[in-house]
Amino acid sequence: MSNLITIERHILEQQKYFPEAHGELTDLLTDVAFAAKLVRREVVRAGLVDILGFAGSTNVQGEEVKKLDLFANEKIISAIGQHGRFAVMGSEENEGIIIPPKNETGSYALLFDPLDGSSNIDVNVSVGTIFSIYRLKGDDPCKASINDCLQHGYEQVAAGYVIYGSSVVMVYTTGHGVHGFTYDPTIGEFLLSHENIITPKSGKYYSINEGSFAQFNDGTKKYLDYIKEEDPATNRPYSTRYIGSLVADFHRNLLTGGVFVYPPTTKHLSGKLRLMYEANPLAFICEQAGGRATDGRNRILDIQPTSLHQRTPLYIGSEEDVIIAEEFEQGLR
Ligand code: AHM
Ligand code: MG
Numbered sequence: 001m002s003n004l005i006t007i008e009r010h011i012l013e014q015q016k017y018f019p020e021a022h023g024e025l026t027d028l029l030t031d032v033a034f035a036a037k038l039v040r041r042e043v044v045r046a047g048l049v050d051i052l053g054f055a056g057s058t059n060v061q062g063e064e065v066k067k068l069d070l071f072a073n074e075k076i077i078s079a080i081g082q083h084g085r086f087a088v089m090g091s092e093e094n095e096g097i098i099i100p101p102k103n104e105t106g107s108y109a110l111l112f113d114p115l116d117g118s119s120n121i122d123v124n125v126s127v128g129t130i131f132s133i134y135r136l137k138g139d140d141p142c143k144a145s146i147n148d149c150l151q152h153g154y155e156q157v158a159a160g161y162v163i164y165g166s167s168v169v170m171v172y173t174t175g176h177g178v179h180g181f182t183y184d185p186t187i188g189e190f191l192l193s194h195e196n197i198i199t200p201k202s203g204k205y206y207s208i209n210e211g212s213f214a215q216f217n218d219g220t221k222k223y224l225d226y227i228k229e230e231d232p233a234t235n236r237p238y239s240t241r242y243i244g245s246l247v248a249d250f251h252r253n254l255l256t257g258g259v260f261v262y263p264p265t266t267k268h269l270s271g272k273l274r275l276m277y278e279a280n281p282l283a284f285i286c287e288q289a290g291g292r293a294t295d296g297r298n299r300i301l302d303i304q305p306t307s308l309h310q311r312t313p314l315y316i317g318s319e320e321d322v323i324i325a326e327e328f329e330q331g332l333r
Helices: 007-017 024-044 068-081 118-123 210-215 218-228 246-256 275-288 319-329
Strands: 086-091 108-116 127-135 156-164 168-173 178-184 189-194 205-207 259-262 292-294 314-317
Touching (some): 007 168, 007 178, 007 189, 024 108, 024 127, 024 156, 068 086, 068 118, 086 275, 108 118, 108 275, 118 127, 127 246, 127 275, 156 275, 168 189, 205 246, 218 319, 246 259, 246 275, 259 319, 275 292, 275 314, 314 319
Parallel strands (some): 086 108
Antiparallel strands (some): 108 127, 127 156, 168 178, 259 314, 292 314
């Protein structure tokens, strides 16, 4: 058998970069990987166990049926929250912060989107979990508050995502490269499959919901005309790829090169995606892989968060492609 590396072992090896963390970061990333396995178990059985449907109804066992995103949210909160490693948590599904039990021993804050891509959940298209980890600002975990969650993206100590797709893949960074692991269901382990992911400087895909064209500003409309023009010297036209699950769209472009854009629209003036649960973790990963992530003007990781569920426009992916999209957004082209 070749040299198989499990995610737990890989995380343990990253500990050398964090001598001051006394292995805590290792434990909590391992907890996240464990929670991902629990969510995976339900996602792959979704149609079988009658777990789909609307929250509030009952299944054949007489148990309350939960929508999969609510189920994932509860699983992550209970699987990760019970160990006392996080002093505070924030979820896209919860309005306010979550203070887990035994939080007095935690030194970190966890922000997560339990199941991203909600429109794809019931139709067997890839969905994912996204997470982001920060060190507490103060020394006393009992005083952990929303301020520990509202940190700049550049203050993240780790971030990652899991895609529940044709195979299940977990990707994470602690600021020392981006590493991907594929789940082997026969042994119940995530195995290293993509070490040190580097994203191409430019790609051939663009990912945007063009159905919202009428709601875009002139810069975005012009950009779309540009990207579809014929010009072999710049590899145009690009091909459209849009799944509607941010993690899946992001992951594809990370590996193949390309650009994902969720611009401001007349419906979502600040874009639709959430800074704390979606943009920041993916921006951290993208930059670590040599890509670029902005809101069309500013680096995502530099944005000062003001609320847990704040939204932002998102231009993310291959550096050269993101710069071109930004230039149109800023009216420079
Ligand atoms: P969600 O958190 O409700 O799932 O919304 C986020 C999702 C992203 O995964 C995806 O990129 C985007 O919404 C798609 O939105 P749209 O349908 O407007 O294109
Ligand atoms: Mg989401």
